[in-house]
Amino acid sequence: MNRVSALFLTAKHWQIFVVLFVVPYAAIAATVVFPSAVYVSIATMLLYALFTSGWYWSLGRFVASVVDPALRLNPIFFHLAIVYPLFYVPVFVWDWFRQNSLSAGVIIPLHLLAMFCILYVFTFVAKNLAMVETGKPASLSDYAIPFVLLWFFPIGVWMIQPKVNRLYSETEAARTRF
Secondary structure, three states: OOOHHHHHHHHHHHHHHHHHHHHHHHHHHHHOOOHHHHHHHHHHHHHHHHHHHHHHHHHHHHHHHHHHOOOOOOHHHHHHHHHHHHHHHHHHHHHHHHHOOOOOHHHHHHHHHHHHHHHHHHHHHHHHHHHHEEEEEEEEHHHHHHHHHOOHHHHHHHHHHHHHHHHHHHHHHHHHOO
């Protein structure tokens, strides 16, 4: 694991919550109070997208690396699904500033693809997390709760991150032991 991933995987749940929820919404509140701060809000939201993707990337890569190799899911689409929304967000913001210069026939499919990618990222992380915990192939009933927790991230981070912290510390302890 690289340092960025290790940072996300060792962070406490409240730290992830503050960085990925409190800070962006404080920037939005600042924009309401100070309308001239709209560019600060946009920059904060772009950082939010980057950090959120980094957190999901770290979770997905880590749980995929510790799941039993016989159960391992193919990570190629996960990598594409995590990167595409990062490219789409600036296009969406640019289109919004240009007052919807792109036609609906262009922006709607791009937006739907971004939504699909985000849902796939949640599925990949949740399914791998369930397989790590159970040690067997995961059915929808096995990973439905982690999926919903990842989807409703401000609440889910309080339950998902402690599991990830525990798994990461166990994995690191096992690696240092040998």
